[in-house]
Amino acid sequence: MFELNKLPADCAQRRGGGGCAYCRARPFSVCASVPDADLHRLDALAETVVLAAGQALFHEGDPAGHVFNVTSGSVRTYRLLADGRRHIAGFLFAGDFIGLGVGETYGLSAEAIEATTVCRFRASEYRALMAERRELEAALLARAGDELAAAQRQMLLLARKTALERVASFLLDLPAADPLRPGPAGIVRLPMTRSEMADYLGLTLETVSRTLTRLKRSGLVRQLALNELRVEKPDALRALADGGA
Amino acid sequence: MFELNKLPADCAQRRGGGGCAYCRARPFSVCASVPDADLHRLDALAETVVLAAGQALFHEGDPAGHVFNVTSGSVRTYRLLADGRRHIAGFLFAGDFIGLGVGETYGLSAEAIEATTVCRFRASEYRALMAERRELEAALLARAGDELAAAQRQMLLLARKTALERVASFLLDLPAADPLRPGPAGIVRLPMTRSEMADYLGLTLETVSRTLTRLKRSGLVRQLALNELRVEKPDALRALADGGA
DNA sequence: CGGGGGCCTTGATCCAGGTCAACCGGACGT
């Protein structure tokens, strides 16, 4: 039911050619903590991996051999229950780090949503680099704190918000997550399907669709293209999202 | 509707008397990363705070002046929506650290569930100590990773599990969270009310009560006392919790 | 240019869990 594409061995290569210096995602990533003068250390460990839409980075239960930085595109992380129910833990964009909670094995699966590039490190080498470059460790700790706070907001959403509030929250939070595509304020790009939004928000795809229709009809949101829309009344939408009566 | 008890100024005191060396929660906390020889550094910064049931440590939106370690008892962290809907983000026990995701202000409120002691540090001093003692920073990063993984499991629960699966998961995960009260295997102590369980699990208190009754009737669980029960069939309960058909 | 397969939307119906309400029992204060 969900494809299990392998990662072709040839699409990842050790670089060493100073790629980090030109990485557009660096300012948004934990790599920003590494001073320019030390970038060669990162470069020496980094592999660039190019992914097509639907390709997997790893699967839940795989030995956790690598950590990743997303450099362009978007990634979903998810988990399945035995009977196929799916939960999408997060959508990741340029600058996001993958590998914070991981121990021996990955606790989630990760797949590209669209054409995506990630920067890959052997976990053991990355840990060694962390031990060497303290700022990197501090940056990861700060990032982990931010993600924890985001996870707590998401738990509130899942535990207590209505479908309308969930979708409204999603539309407001999503654009901020993708720093490479700031675009004009209020434009929301939706690279994922309705089904993926549903599995992220704890709803069904039908409910997501109906709820978006309601938001359009009420004029809070306008559809610009399939999977792109504009928030027309951000304050009203925010009030909705936060359960403001 | 929810009490807003103040923290009496006199219940917290700077110690400096070598308390950390005798702290029963230390082996389970991030403090375990500080070598015995350096414990005086922790002691110098630590204040012991004794809390009665229901007393608040801080409220959402307060300036985040302190971080905490729980040393005994239990704490709930929660957030409210404008109309009073509550979500309990977590139950914390001896060894748990409070202050990972915090920035300028607290994003959650925290209150003692029962008689509780916590160890309090000024956030600025704790940050300075972290800069000085690297192992502490590493311990916090590891802890943050664990919490992130736990948050992801909880999001799966909230997004996709049924009431029965949620309660079963809760009963299995809770005992492991309280290291000072290991007790005989399979004994679950529930210091929180049905309403608090509900707000943690994204249910209502009635549904929690009915679901516990179902578990008792089906023989998976036996009630020993009010708020204490024993898991009779851990494997069956685990299968239930994980949605195993 | 025609056919097929995703993805999306919309409608009709169903049901798990929410809501409202009654009652029970233990802990407490007087």
Place this chain on the structure above:
DNA sequence: ACGTCCGGTTGACCTGGATCAAGGCCCCCG
């Protein structure tokens, strides 16, 4: 001893969102 309060349990009913089903649109491919 008694009343009150708070937490828990149980029952009856309701509803938001799930489920089941039918098309529609668009894109790609032959």
